[in-house]
Amino acid sequence: MKVAIASDHGGLNIREEIKSLMTEMGIEFEDFGCECSTSVDYPDYAVPVAQRVASGEFDRGILICGTGIGMSIAANKVKGIRCALVHDTFSAQATREHNNSNILAMGERVIGPGLARDVAKVWLTTEFLAGRHETRINKIKEYEDQSL
Secondary structure, three states: OEEEEEEOHHHHHHHHHHHHHHHHHOOEEEEOOOOOOOOOOOHHHHHHHHHHHHHOOOOEEEEEEOOOHHHHHHHOOOOOOOEEEOOOHHHHHHHHHHHOOOEEEEEOOOOOHHHHHHHHHHHHHOOOOOOHHHHHHHHHHHHHHHHO
């Protein structure tokens, strides 16, 4: 698995925690920034990660900002992205099993580093169940294709 990860200024600490986790898990990743603690615009980080996941260059992506909301909204504007904003392990598992989410968003002002690691680990290790869920994902794809 190859993961693209990024944050804005509001997600620097959690991003480092998740990078450490992926290193421990032996997961290949690339960090797309940001490297500053001054205010930056989250779409500048969310969209490139989403585009690389959508293109297949990366299998999944992880985005962190202050709340996770901005990152998830921006990422979900890219065709083929199913970014889930998650702050608990149950939702992390469910969004992989049922929604085949390909990007995880979290908010550093919402979730602590320990729980963020747990959420990311569950999300990274949970497989899509397919079956009836595949039908639903295909309906989303069909709508997405009609909307362009």
